[in-house]
Amino acid sequence: xxxxxxxxxxxxxxxxxxxxxxxxxxxxxxxxxxxxxxxxxxxxxxxxxxxxxxxxxxxxxxxxxxxxxxxxxxxxxxxxxxxxxxxxxxxxxxxxxxxxxxxxxxxxxxxxxxxxxxxxxxxxxxxxxxxxxxxxxxxxxxxxxxxxxxxxxxxxxxxxxxxxxxxxxxxxxxxxxxxxxxxxxxxxxxxxxxxxxxxxxxxxxxxxxxxxxxxxxxxxxxxxxxxxxxxxxxxxxxxxxxxxxxxxxxxxxxxxxxxxxxxxxxxxxxxxxxxxxxxxxxxxxxxxxxxxxxxxxxxxxxxxxxxxxxxxxxxxxxxxxxxxxxxxxxxxxxxxxxxxxxxxxxxxxxxxxxxxxxxxxxxxxxxxxxxxxxxxxxxxxxxxxxxxxxxxxxxxxxxxxxxxxxxxxxxxxxxxxxxxxxxxxxxxxxxxxxxxxxxxxxxxxxxxxxxxxxxx
Ligand code: IFM
Numbered sequence: 001x002x003x004x005x006x007x008x009x010x011x012x013x014x015x016x017x018x019x020x021x022x023x024x025x026x027x028x029x030x031x032x033x034x035x036x037x038x039x040x041x042x043x044x045x046x047x048x049x050x051x052x053x054x055x056x057x058x059x060x061x062x063x064x065x066x067x068x069x070x071x072x073x074x075x076x077x078x079x080x081x082x083x084x085x086x087x088x089x090x091x092x093x094x095x096x097x098x099x100x101x102x103x104x105x106x107x108x109x110x111x112x113x114x115x116x117x118x119x120x121x122x123x124x125x126x127x128x129x130x131x132x133x134x135x136x137x138x139x140x141x142x143x144x145x146x147x148x149x150x151x152x153x154x155x156x157x158x159x160x161x162x163x164x165x166x167x168x169x170x171x172x173x174x175x176x177x178x179x180x181x182x183x184x185x186x187x188x189x190x191x192x193x194x195x196x197x198x199x200x201x202x203x204x205x206x207x208x209x210x211x212x213x214x215x216x217x218x219x220x221x222x223x224x225x226x227x228x229x230x231x232x233x234x235x236x237x238x239x240x241x242x243x244x245x246x247x248x249x250x251x252x253x254x255x256x257x258x259x260x261x262x263x264x265x266x267x268x269x270x271x272x273x274x275x276x277x278x279x280x281x282x283x284x285x286x287x288x289x290x291x292x293x294x295x296x297x298x299x300x301x302x303x304x305x306x307x308x309x310x311x312x313x314x315x316x317x318x319x320x321x322x323x324x325x326x327x328x329x330x331x332x333x334x335x336x337x338x339x340x341x342x343x344x345x346x347x348x349x350x351x352x353x354x355x356x357x358x359x360x361x362x363x364x365x366x367x368x369x370x371x372x373x374x375x376x377x378x379x380x381x382x383x384x385x386x387x388x389x390x391x392x393x394x395x396x397x398x399x400x401x402x403x404x405x406x407x408x409x410x411x412x413x414x415x416x417x418x419x420x421x422x423x424x425x426x427x428x429x430x431x432x433x434x435x436x437x438x439x440x441x442x443x444x445x446x447x448x449x450x451x452x453x454x455x456x
Contacts, residue, residue, distance in 0.1 A: 008389070008454040009452060009453050010396070015078060015404025015406075016078050016404070016405060016449035017078070017080055018072060018075060018080060018406060018409070018426065019080075019120075019406040019410065020061075020082050020411070020413065021082065021127075021169065022088075022125060023037065023125070023126065024125075024414045024415070024416075025061040025411065025414070026059075026085065027058040027059065028060075028062035032098070032104065034085065034098070035087035035088075035129050036087065037127035037129060038133045039126065039416075041133070041186070042185030042186060042187055043055065045187065048185075049417055050417060050421055058414050065104075067436075068410075068436075069108070069115055070115075071410075072117060072410060073116075075446045075449065077117065079120055079406065080118070080120065082119070082120075086123075087129040088100075088101030088105075089101045089102060089105075093128070093129035093143075094149060102153070102154075105154070120406070121164070121165055121166065122166040122168075122224065123154060123168070124147065126169070128143075138179065138200045139188075139193045140200070143204065147207075148204065155212050155215040159216035159219075162219065163219060165212050166299055167209065167212075168205050169224045169301075170301060172253075174197065176198075180194035184417060195277055198253065199282055202291045206291035206293045220296035221295060222295045222298055223298065225251075225300060225301070226300075227250070227251050227301070227344055228246075228304070228344075230250070230251075230305060230308050231305070232307075232308055233309040239309055242308045242309060242310035244266065246308045248266055255348070255351075257288055258292060258298075259352045261292075262288045295355075297355065298354040298356075299360035301359075301361035305343075330364040330365050330366060330380075330384070331365040331367055331423070341388050341391045342398075349395075349399065349400040356401045358406070359392060361406060361409075362406075362408060363381070363407050363424050364424070366381050367422075367423055377440050378441050381441040382440055385407060386444070393454070409425050411426075412424065
């Protein structure tokens with residue numbers, strides 16, 4: 001007799017969430033005293049954004065936040081991860097505090113709590129106040145203390161109500177895309193800026209952690225990294241070497257110092273051998289100790305894997321290695337590879353042993369829009385989420401302390417240099433009318449979040 005197949009079951013304590021970030025959804029960039037961010041400046045430059053768009057309206061979430069919270073509630077998730085726009089709180093990055101900015105996030109946090117949804121805050125998801133960029137941005141050490149002061153202000157207002165704190169989202173993107181290949185704001189292409197900004201991002205995290213703890217007590221505090229599990233394209237030594245370099249550049253440069261191991265020695269040696277930069281004085285005594293403050297969880301954003309070959313260095317991106325374009329891609333050109341999230345989770349657990357791990361982003365861009373009945377049949381996204389969640393379940397079975405999962409993203413939004421052309425939402429946004437339509441994937445995810453189960 002055939003046994004009925006058992007569903008994949010997650011524990012009741014599991015965090016089921018959806019995620020967004022401030023610049024990608026809020027709009028209202030000139031309202032209520034908000035200062036300019038580097039993304040406002042970057043979007044205004046010709047040729048930076050694929051569809052020449054900007055964040056001025058985005059999903060108009062700044063005005064529609066209450067309906068959006070109802071939408072989140074309708075998805076039956078128990079957590080919402082959003083970010084705070086630093087220039088709404090401190091228009092110049094430091095000094096004068098704009099209380100209307102704090103009021104907005106307080107309404108959001110209280111609105112979530114009223115709906116029984118845990119607020120998870122990311123303090124920095126790339127919208128640096130332009131005034132700080134004018135002083136050097138993340139390349140300048142001064143930004144570190146400004147970030148800590150900003151953190152303190154936010155925690156003092158919201159610390160008693162926010163469920164989880166994330167200092168930074170994806171420092172790799174902020175430093176590499178922002179300061180090395182110039183694809184993101186502030187659009188700088190410079191080796192020194194790359195490494196100095198990565199260091200200051202990590203240092204600001206380390207200095208902010210004790211400040212957050214002191215104010216918020218035992219609520220979990222962590223950081224989110226975008227990590228890419230990679231494999232060499234062949235068994236050649238050259239590909240193995242390229243793969244080690246990719247892993248060092250992409251993953252270990254951030255994981256190692258956070259885990260108290262300092263920067264990976266092989267990467268330092270490579271950079272030194274190549275005269276990548278000639279001034280390392282931005283790393284000061286005690287910095288590495290501060291960076292490795294114990295954290296309560298590591299946030300991981302996973303989208304795809306890398307297959308690395310030694311003979312393909314992408315000069316246009318000025319990146320030292322290239323991820324080969326793969327088959328079966330999403331609209332971002334990223335391979336759909338659910339096994340990668342399992343490989344990544346088990347590897348990070350084995351090598352670094354963080355107390356707890358959350359998938360703080362996972363999802364896929366597909367353009368699917370509403371049919372003539374207004375229904376969005378995004379089966380590809382649904383199966384992406386399904387397969388990745390099953391891989392997460394396997395990772396838990398293998399002993400990984402994975403305590404939550406946030407789908408990226410709640411709704412279609414401003415996808416940085418791609419503008420509005422790439423749609424990651426589980427909810428469709430009609431940018432003309434600002435109508436929100438939950439896609440088929442959202443309805444599927446709602447059932448998972450509600451039951452904690454995924455059918456086979
Ligand atoms: O939209 C971004 C998000 O802001 C950061 N992580 C990756 C997502 C998809 O590219």
